[in-house]
Amino acid sequence: MSWNSIRGHEALVAAFREVVARGRLGHAYLFVGPSGIGKKTFAVELAKALLCEGTALAPSTPGGRGPTQAATSSSARGESDGACGVCPACVQVEARTHPDFQLVGLADDRHEFPIEEMQKLIAHLALKPARGRHRVAIVDDAESLSTEAANCFLKTLEEPPPDSLLILVATGAERLLPTIRSRCQIIRFAPLPASVLAELILAEGIAEHAEAARRLAEASEGSLDQARWLARPEVEQLQRQVDDLLRSRPVDCVVLGQTLSRFCEEGVKESAVKRERARVALGLLADLLRRRLSIAVGQEAVPPMSGRMPAGEVESLVDALDRVLVAEQQIDRWLQVPLVLEACAADVARSLE
Ligand SMILES: [Zn+2]
Structure with a gap:
């Protein structure tokens, strides 16, 4: 995986590449858009771009305080190509085992994100980075944060630990507390274009041939989740x-x-x-x-x-x-x-x- 593997959100990829390269990355983002369009995948790719160790180009520090020194000297990626996808850090982020990376979301049998989970996440973020210079936390299904959990997260959003990046992922910004929304940069993701969706449907084997993929893409409102369901x-x-x-x-x-x-x-x-x-x-x-x-x-x-x-x-x-x-x-x-x-x-x- 690298930025090049993100489909249908090219303008956002270009914007984040630029922001990371210039050291202008914010501390907290809220990614919003319909389900099944690649918001979480994008967030994980951004985490990798920050934690990747296979680069000569230093990923910049969140908060826009300017670029820092390179983590390692070997370069396995292009100068602004995001994560290399093959170094131990990238592999661990992908496997969700990187010590400086956390991804939490709603369990299938829950309808609310419990406060205990949030307390664990906050405690983890407060630690110094274990192997790199950053900590990244992604909160998926952020619209399901209980009021308690959201309020508990407010202070961290307001004064994030140094070198940390927080990404909240939700289907609609209006479903979050205004106090949470106002502390994040809101990034809106559009549904996938039908042509891109049709390619993904074929690549995933959801439809057997191009014409079936095209028809399914047209009925799926730009969402791969929806296409999987409809099939x-x-x-x-x-x-x-x-x-x-x-x-x-x-x-x-x-x-x-x-x-x-x-x-x-x-x-x-x-x-x-x-x-x-x-x-x-x-x-x-x-x-x-x-x-x-x-x-x-x-x-x-x-x-x-x-x-x-x-x-x-x-x-x-x-x-x-x-x-x-x-x-x-x-x-x-x-x-x-x-x-x-x-x-x-x-x-x-x-x-x-
Ligand atoms: Zn890497």
């Missing part, structure tokens, strides 16, 4: 079932609610996984409604199987889409998954009456 057989099946339900009038709200709930709940214990599946199910419902809307406003040729669009369909579909967006927000606010889905199904069906 699952059970999601394809859900898509067919929901599509059939939306075509029939009146829409059977009970069956629609049950179909969505079953997908999220059946055989799933962890509430975080149920929520992730609920986001996929609602995303898929919104996508199908958008497709029908697109047909209704005449942007697409009417496929022979779509059936005739009833009058007033555009307004009905817009209402239904609004209702799905509300349900997505409710899932993020930890309302009960089946209640949210069943109420949403009832309102979508009513909108389409």
